[in-house]
Amino acid sequence: DAMVIQNPRYQVTQFGKPVTLSCSQTLNHNVMYWYQQKSSQAPKLLFHYYDKDFNNEADTPDNFQSRRPNTSFCFLDIRSPGLGDAAMYLCATSRVITGLPTNEKLFFGSGTQLSVL
Amino acid sequence: KNQVEQSPQSLIILEGKNCTLQCNYTVSPFSNLRWYKQDTGRGPVSLTIMTFSENTKSNGRYTATLDADTKQSSLHITASQLSDSASYICVVSAHNQGGKLIFGQGTELSVKP
Numbered sequence: 589d590a591m592v593i594q595n596p597r598y599q600v601t602q603f604g605k606p607v608t609l610s611c612s613q614t615l616n617h618n619v620m621y622w623y624q625q626k627s628s629q630a631p632k633l634l635f636h637y638y639d640k641d642f643n644n645e646a647d648t649p650d651n652f653q654s655r656r657p658n659t660s661f662c663f664l665d666i667r668s669p670g671l672g673d674a675a676m677y678l679c680a681t682s683r684v685i686t687g688l689p690t691n692e693k694l695f696f697g698s699g700t701q702l703s704v705l
Numbered sequence: 706k707n708q709v710e711q712s713p714q715s716l717i718i719l720e721g722k723n724c725t726l727q728c729n730y731t732v733s734p735f736s737n738l739r740w741y742k743q744d745t746g747r748g749p750v751s752l753t754i755m756t757f758s759e760n761t762k763s764n765g766r767y768t769a770t771l772d773a774d775t776k777q778s779s780l781h782i783t784a785s786q787l788s789d790s791a792s793y794i795c796v797v798s799a800h801n802q803g804g805k806l807i808f809g810q811g812t813e814l815s816v817k818p
Contacts, residue, residue: 630809631749676746680748691755696741696750697748699746701746
């Protein structure tokens with residue numbers, strides 16, 4: 589059974605039209621992450637939540653926002669998508685922060701492939 | 706600068722053969738090292754996780770090794786199957802840097818019949 593669920597699998601939006609991607613988890617994990625992965629590149633961390641505490645990466649554009657209304661759900665809002673924002677967006681969860689010396693797993697969803705026309 | 710370098714960039718092998726993928730890192734202070742398998746168009750799936758004190762870990766036909774002194778890791782795949790065709794990503798985390806993981810660029814493995 590899927591434990592980190594991302595919807596939709598494919599999303600097409602127009603240049604400048606706001607879009608929201610969703611992620612839900614059944615693991616009751618404390619930490620939820622959003623990554624952007626462009627073709628043939630490594631995933632790039634945009635931000636993460638530890639419970640309700642939001643942690644933004646310094647180089648994440650203001651165009652990207654996130655909401656976590658409860659433990660299970662997390663949303664990625666792109667306020668004005670540009671052509672350069674076309675990418676795979678990956679949601680991930682972990683019980684504790686991945687920077688700890690731990691064997692705790694990081695679970696990824698299947699991703700949402702965003703196209704911007 | 707914290708970096709993770711993987712080699713080779715791509716690899717083609719015949720079904721049933723073994724292969725070894727390499728990962729070198731300069732991340733400090735080291736916390737843990739993870740190997741992931743990512744099928745095209747899908748999210749990464751965890752294969753192994755190793756902390757500083759562990760030097761080998763297996764998951765079925767996948768065996769990862771870690772040498773924390775030389776800052777090298779390898780992923781050995783035994784008796785490859787067509788379904789092993791994927792990108793294999795080495796990911797290292799540094800202690801006390803929050804949720805930040807340093808990803809390698811991946812090795813694209815293609816298993817041919």
